[in-house]
Amino acid sequence: MxxxxxxxxxxxxxxxxxxxxxxxxxxxxxxxxxxxxxxxxxxxxxxxxxxxxxxxxxxxxxxxxxxxxxxxxxxxxxxxxxxxxxxxxxxxxxxxxxxxxxxxxxxxxxxxxxxxxxxxxxxxxxxxxxxxxxxxxxxxxxxxxxAGPVLAALTVEDVTLDRGNSLIRYALVNRGNTTLAPSLAVRADGLWGRRLRRPARPLPVALPPGGRAELTEPWHPPALDRVEVRLTVTAPGAARGEATATAAFVPWGPVAGAGCAAAGAGAALWIRRRRRQGADAPQEARPANELATTGAAS
Incomplete structure (x- = not known):
């Protein structure tokens, strides 16, 4: 009582x-x-x-x-x-x-x-x-x-790749009814292999029931690749949560320059071919009245 x-x-x-x-x-x-x-x-x-x-x-x-x-x-x-x-x-x-x-x-x-x-x-x-x-x-x-049954549930949400600031942005949400001390593991894989591996480590945050924390993770995005980033969060007594984000990284400046150079080379080649075709073509026969006029003048 x-x-x-x-x-x-x-x-x-x-x-x-x-x-x-x-x-x-x-x-x-x-x-x-x-x-x-x-x-x-x-x-x-x-x-x-x-x-x-x-x-x-x-x-x-x-x-x-x-x-x-x-x-x-x-x-x-x-x-x-x-x-x-x-x-x-x-x-x-x-x-x-x-x-x-x-x-x-x-x-x-x-x-x-x-x-x-x-x-x-x-x-x-x-x-x-x-x-x-x-x-x-x-x-x-x-x-x-x-007192009562304790539910420990943790999710990671809203993962985005901030290229300009070289950051991985994400949110942790406590979906249970007890305070959680989360840990985070990060991995990134590209078309040409592994880009990032960080084992699970404790985060400096305590999430109360219903709490949400907006966090960031630094990283160095590749210059040219298509990468999938996977975040895995765990907490004592809670099932782990995962979320991913995918992005393609292309150096548009060099690519655009190479495209312009290729377009210019193609245009020059086309002009040269047109000129060569004009030089090799047979001359057209002159009209008869033009030939007669020319002879009389002689």
Whole structure:
């Protein structure tokens, strides 16, 4: 049975009781340092919150705010929207108080709840608790694993060959309900053999459910060839996806010059042949009256 949300009055009491003397003895040397925000941890520090629950459940945890300075500190708290929720942009996180006043050299533990929407898809989701004050801001990640069947599906789409910039352009789309860390392999084959081979390597991108990333891959296109470029993407737990693009590369400048030269040579040859044919042709007989006139004149 999912835990019930804490009532505001209980929140206030929990917050008041959690104000503890934070620094004494050797730790007091850090009294003039900056304030900090981190998950409350019984043994060892946690770099982020990790919570699990079914859609519709309410999860609870505590944020530790430490004021090592010699003056009171007021911090404002808010939760960010969870990524890849499929349920809009509303924040899942509700802190016990939107504003917390912390006495000098004191640590406050602030409860908060994470309300998982009823329609939240299974898989991993990431949000954050944000504390701000004293001219700075701190974000503490909140990772939520929503129970249910996990579907990992990844596709590569819209592959195009940008000749002018020597780039392969493509898009990765997460068609599943869990965040994916994709890897990419590239190969290119031409009429005269292999043009490019790049084995699979991790990409510097994390795709949330439903996420789309427009990416590029550098390459050197051939001067003269017909090439098929094939992209293969994989991710842990996901079926691999493939897509191809084909293009013909022709150096039109030299080709056009050669064509003009060939056309000129052909025209010159035709003219020479016509002249030769005219020189070799028999002279036509003159008319009889023209011959008679010529004789009389003699």
């Amino acid at each position: 999912p835990p019930r949300p804490i009532r505001p009055a209980v929140y206030a009491a929990a917050l008041a009781l959690s104000v503890l003397p934070a620094l004494s003895g050797p730790a007091a040397h850090a009294a003039e340092g900056e304030w900090s925000a981190a998950p409350v941890s019984a043994g060892g520090g946690r770099p982020y919150f990790y919570l699990e629950g079914a859609p519709g459940s309410v999860l609870e945890d505590r944020l530790s705010l430490t004021n090592p300075t010699g003056r009171p500190l007021t911090l404002r708290l808010r939760g960010t929207a969870a990524t890849g929720t499929g349920t809009g942009t509303g924040a899942w996180i509700t802190p016990a108080a939107a504003e917390v006043r912390i006495p000098p050299r004191t640590r406050a533990e602030v409860p908060f709840t994470v309300t998982v929407p009823v329609g939240a898809p299974p898989g991993g989701h990431t949000a954050a608790l944000v504390a701000s004050g004293g001219g700075r801001q701190a974000r503490v990640p909140v990772r939520v694993r929503v």
